[in-house]
Every structure is written in structure tokens, then in C-alpha cells.
Amino acid sequence: MAEFDKIYARYLNAFNAHLDEFCTGLNCTPGILNDSLIYSLKLGGKRIRPVLMLAVADIIGTGSDKVINFALALELIHTYSLIHDDLPDMDNDDFRRGKPSNHKVFGAGNAILAGDGLLNTAYSILFDECFKGNEFISAAKYICDCAGVYGMIAGQSADLLHENDSTADEETLQFIYDKKTAKLITAAVVVPSILNGGKYYSELKALGKKLGYLFQLTDDILDVEGNFDKLGKSLGKDEEEGKLTGVKVYGLNNCKLRVDIIGDDCIKIIDGLEGDASFLYDFVSYIKTRLG
């Protein structure tokens, strides 16, 4: 995995440099608005969506340059969703990436606006991309729909609705996994395809969905078994909030078995891609090894 770590770091650094440049250019009044946007953007994190997008763009020959602003917009959307998810009226999380959540620093009102601001800014970036041609518009629209009321927001709504719902079943869990988590990860791997004539479109779409499940399953397990220092967020929150999780539906051990099965599903899809996809094989292992 040493090679993987090196490549991951290269994509991460390239993305963070682009993000830093973006943050430097932000110049909103009042200052508290500017600060609250930058605070959450710079909390760090693994940046798995932008890294995945840059990697897939290289693997299928789209090129990183073409997707870098899409990666930026996607990370802004992801960050907005975390700020709103953490609000007292939503999941009520005081910590994010080892630091106080946005609303703990700036207050809930400002955190609502920070989330709105990041979402809106993501689309301002994407409208600029639209001038480059129809495939850029299609890619922007794809991200928008993955984030929207038939995508991530539907998942957040279902997640909220089924808190403490003892009748909720596997079908509902899959809906939440698919919408809340997998949609944005799917956007990350599909955008490079849309910007490259639809190359491997269906494979990458299927891969995004499976990677989303894999990620959310490991997340659910880590909420039970992880530790704060490594995760940077409060643990045991799912049970406390009565969340519908993989652990709740399958039990902890079956949940771990499913991680292996879905990991294998990912591998089979990656087998279908030509070119050097070794980064993606390693990426699957990387997600799985979060479980330690």
C-alpha cells in the first residue's frame, strides 16, 4: 500500500492546493460569513470524493485538469451537508474531524447560512464550467441531481424520518445508504466519464453505488467500534439518536461479512475497466482497513 499512499497523497495535495487557492480568493462580507465557510472547508478530512474523482479522471484518460473544479464543487456540497447534518435540529453533533462543529463555533444561525453559502457557491463554480461545452453542463447537472431531492437530500430526509423507527427494514436502510452516502460518491466517479464521452459510464455508476455502501457500512461499524482520535467525531451517536444503521439491521458480525462481500463486488466492477486501475483496487482495501 506504500505506492497507494503516495498516489493518494499526490491527489490530496493537488486538491488541497486548489481548495486553498479557492479559500484565499473568498472575500465575503461580513467576515463571520467568510470565516465560517473557510472553517469547515479547512477542517481537513480524507477528501475521498475529490481524490476519487481525480484518480478516475486519470485512469480513464479524462485528465485531472478537466475535473478539478468539479472536485472542488463536490467537496463544497459535501461540506455543506456535514454542516447542516451536525446542527442541533438534525444529528446534533458537537464534533467534526476532531474539531468543534461549525455551529459550535459560529452559532446555529450562522451555520445554516454557511451551509447554504457553500451549496450556492458550488453551483456558482459549476455554472462557470458550463461555458466549456455541453458535456460540462451534463456533468454539472449530474452532480446537482446527485445532491438534490432525489439524491442526497432524500437520504437525509429518510435518515431523519426513520430515527427510532423500530419497523424500518433493510429496504429502507438501502434507500438511505444509496441516497445519503452513495449518490455523492457516485458523482465523484461518474463526472470523469461524462467529461470523456461517457467512457465506462455504467461501470463507474455501479462502482460508485457499491463504494458508497462500503463506506457507509464501515462508518456504521466504526460508530460502534471506532475511537474518537482516529475518527474525529463523537462515537455511539447512531444508537443514541436511534439511527437506522447497518449494525442495527444486520448485526455487527453480519455487517462485517457484508463489508467483504461488497468489497468483492467493487473488485469485480474494477476488473472490467481497462488501463491501470490499481489505485481503485487499493482504494477498496483502504476503505476496508478503516476497520483496522
Added chain:
Amino acid sequence: MAEFDKIYARYLNAFNAHLDEFCTGLNCTPGILNDSLIYSLKLGGKRIRPVLMLAVADIIGTGSDKVINFALALELIHTYSLIHDDLPDMDNDDFRRGKPSNHKVFGAGNAILAGDGLLNTAYSILFDECFKGNEFISAAKYICDCAGVYGMIAGQSADLLHENDSTADEETLQFIYDKKTAKLITAAVVVPSILNGGKYYSELKALGKKLGYLFQLTDDILDVEGNFDKLGKSLGKDEEEGKLTGVKVYGLNNCKLRVDIIGDDCIKIIDGLEGDASFLYDFVSYIKTRLG
């Protein structure tokens, strides 16, 4: 004004028919998400932004058909901003258009998602428009920037920041008026210009700003002097929340004088437009007569 009322009703009905069609097509899961979006969209209201956009599109020869989806997106953005503004963590308003606010019906968590959902859906509509050509992309981007962190959101942030701020002055008030209120109204009158080769661009931009001031000044006065039945929202909220308003900065009487002055400024700008702009003259009177 009988002729004005007829024309206003025609634009309003055309817009509401388009909005109804849009709402009928919405089909989100879970149902509570769908219901919460439609609830706020169908609370009614004067729809001044879409009506203005349709009217200006006719006056300068852009045509209503070309702007109808922009009007829809703008109304979705306006509606999202009201839902988030009304939240307990923001202005804490229990009523909107004579009915319980979104969060009073669906809870604050769902109201946050409803706002996010409307904002995102507005951009999904606008990305579809982008395929029609570069001027459509420019118009979409214009709306996005008016709504964003250098536009409406900056105004909301300043509005929140200067609650109970006894040192805030006229400059700050003008910033809030300009960003929080005038930006979306400016978008309404400028989009028809962008979609028509920039016709009367600077005049319409100046008009939008003045109309925004006029609207917010009358709003501030009505919060002191209006009545619930006519306004459909709680009164006296500004003082209760320590808001920075025109009434606070200028005093009630001077505020009314300024309404006349800014109304005259609007008229002068409208004088510079060729074609039949009688609707716009009457629109200025219409806003002023809200004061009764």
C-alpha cells in the same frame, strides 16, 4: 390601477400555472420531503419576483416563454430563503403568509432540508436551461451570484450579525437592503435583459436595486404599522429581534419620506426605457400603496 391589476393577475396566473405543473411533477421520497417542499411553494404570496420577470421580459421584447423557468427557479430560491429565515435559529417566525411556517408544520430538521432541497432544485432547473446557449448560462449564473455569498446570503449574515447592535449605521442598513432584499429583485429584472443581448442592462440593474430598497423600506414600515390579516406574518418582530431596520435608522416619518424619494428614483429610471413600461410605473405605485 384596474388595468394594472388585470395584467398583474395575468402574469401571476401564468406563473402559478407553471408552478403548479412543477409541483405536480415533484415525486420525492420520503413523502414528508415532497410535502414540505410543496407546502411552502403553495403558501401563495404576491410572487413579485416572477411577475416582475415576466413583465420586464414582455416590455423589452424578450418574451415570457424564454424566462418562465428562470422565474420558477428564482421563486424556489426566494422560498428556500424564507424557510431558513423563519427557523428558530434565525428570525424565529411562526407564521408566513398567514399560515404556520414550514418548521412549525414539519419540524426544524425537515425545514432545513426543505430549504436545501428548494435551493438545489432551483439549480437543477437552471442547469437544464444552460443547454440552450451561452446567454442562458450567463442568466443562470447571474441568479446564482445574486443568491449567494456575495448576494442574498451576505445580507442574511449581516442581518443576523447586527441584531441588537446599537452602533450599526445607515451604511450597514444599506448593505443589508442591497444584499438581502435587492439582489433577488435585481435578478428578476436583469435576467430578461441577459436573455436579450443585454438590452437596458444597466438601467434594469439600477431599477432592481431601487425596487429592492423600496420594497424593504415598506416592509420595515409595515412591521410597525401593518396588520396581520393583510401581511400574513407576525408584526413587531423587527423590534422584538432587535433588527436593524429603516425605521430604526431613519425614524418612521423619515422612512416614509424616503419611500417617496426612492419611488421617484424608480420612475426616473423607468422613463429611460422605450416601449410600453406602464406596468412598471404602476408597479412602483403598487409597492408604495402597500402602506395603504
